[in-house]
Amino acid sequence: MAELKLLFENAGDPAFQTLEGYKAKGGYRALDKAVMMDRQAIIDEVKKSGLRGRGGAGFPTWIKWNGLPKEKTKPHYILCNADEGEPGTFKDKQIMEETPFLLIEGMTLAGIACQGDAGFIYIRGEFIDAAKALRKAIDEAYAAGYLGKNIRGSGVDFDLYIHLGAGSYECGEESALMSSLMGERGMPRLKFPHAPLPTVAGLWDRPTLINNVETYSCVPFILNKGGEWYATLGAATKNSRGTKIFSVSGHVAKPGNYEIEFGTTLMELLELSGGMTGGKLKACVPGGSSVPIMTAAMCDGAIIGYEEMMQAGSMVGSGGCMFLNEKTCIVQFIWRTAMFYALESCGKCTPCREGTKWMLQILERIVRGNGQPGDKELLLDITTQIDGRSFCGLGDAAAWPVAGAIKAFPEEFDFYIANGKSIVNSPLPMVPA
């Protein structure tokens, strides 16, 4: 199967980054349509499309859109999660840099459907090029009346602001992102059912819609061509519709972003990215560092879809797909994964703050050749104490890769612990001297 380019059909074309070029390719047709539509009809179109959140969890998008109060008593906000921090993922970056108007139009459509007064794009601080591209596009949209007061004479007002983070993975978690935007440390907030949903009380305690960059960027296509049309894409899968952008990296010939239709196989994705380099396929982390690692055997026949990937033993996640060749030491790879989570844990809750450090300490001694009998079991035990017992998803995300790797590659851990060295000879050192 080849790529199916919807969002990325015009990626790389500098003209598409200008308002004129965007409109020439059908841009803002969805907006012209939407201003004539009933608000609920827009949400219904999103419902028919079967669109699910592209930020990692795959939550049905329309349910969020439908969740904002219909009787408006307070300002409503449309928030975009552009914090892209999941190791292995770089799709939102390319969307913002090369197709910025898709995101802007998508958020404006959400603003119309959910009675939003203003939108915020929370971009991670390092993504300055992406922010600059969006800045240019937003300025153009304001100047042509596509943002601001009385958009295109429709009576709808919508402002759009850019807000940059300052270096913290945890700020990608939606409630931590809101804390950060409101000028706090990037720590998560109490969640439903213990607190109201963000659609009722989010930013500044006001109704807030939060979606990922890719999620919003799908919406212009859905309104343009209809939700039913969109739902024909990926129809071969159980419940995944449309296209998904995968960021492929690691030991492949052509790393980069690939937009595919749901239902494509993982092996076809590998083929698209030029196949393996430096040796045969050994393992794959298909959806960003948080998802369980897959062996080559698990990859074989795996179909890309939210339910299908679960069945194959992993997850679609954020679409950050790393392919690793046979010369990769899985123990050292997981040691580095554990280091990431230990460093990025926000420190609010004990299982994650302490547990991520313990996992790192144990993996560190294994990697340094000082592993002790029972370390593997000890690691597994710690993962069960973190998973499901942490305040936010970062704890789970830290536990899964460690547990997954031990289950998928037990012999590598046993060998490392017994012999004080790796079972494979990596051509490149994977730990500092």
Added chain:
Amino acid sequence: MSELIQLGANRPKVPKPEDLKLQFSDTAIAELEALLTHYPDRKSGILPGLWIAQREYGGYLSPEAIAEVAFRLDRSYAEVEGVATFYSMYNTAHKVGKHLIEVCTCLTCQVCGAYPVAEYLTQKLGVGFGETTSDGVFTLHEVECLNACDRAPLVQVGDQYYGPVDEKSLDALLEQLRQSDTNTVIQMADSIVQVHLADFEKPGGKKVESAKAPPPAATTPASPSRVRIRVEETS
């Protein structure tokens, strides 16, 4: 031994409000005021305010810089310091050199040779992670995934990504940075401040009507008068 027991000797000296010497330029003050119109309260201005301060104070958020942000936003010093120290891109721990080289050693970079890259840089510059060369030009930091893994192994300097890098391209990059007059740490903070502001919010920008009704007026009243008085006092 006696040095060791001088508890608190290295504690940052928090300037007292009456000793504050405000350093924001007129431009910086105008930028902060424009930024604050985006949010319903002044507290939300802390992150962008810290970016302005990092630029105004030469790439380093000293206690004085943090105190000025706190003062201008009507927050306490402790609150703003607590926020500043949470985020890795604010330079609060130490003053960094003219160029901050951030080496990604996270997953994809790890398997694509980031540790040899890090080793080469530490050898060549003669400093470890978290350290600055004696001439004050380069500081080396290790960072987590910069999310451009298709270009692994990757380094960031200022607002630019460079990758994939190898010894040769790193040599060229270091040379280019050495020759450059720009302080890329300050430049990065400035780029970040600039992307927050729309054309029409910048001095001399073309006027466009933005809705600006809700997000409603600040819940805590802006207090430019207080700021002005203080500036006069210190100047």
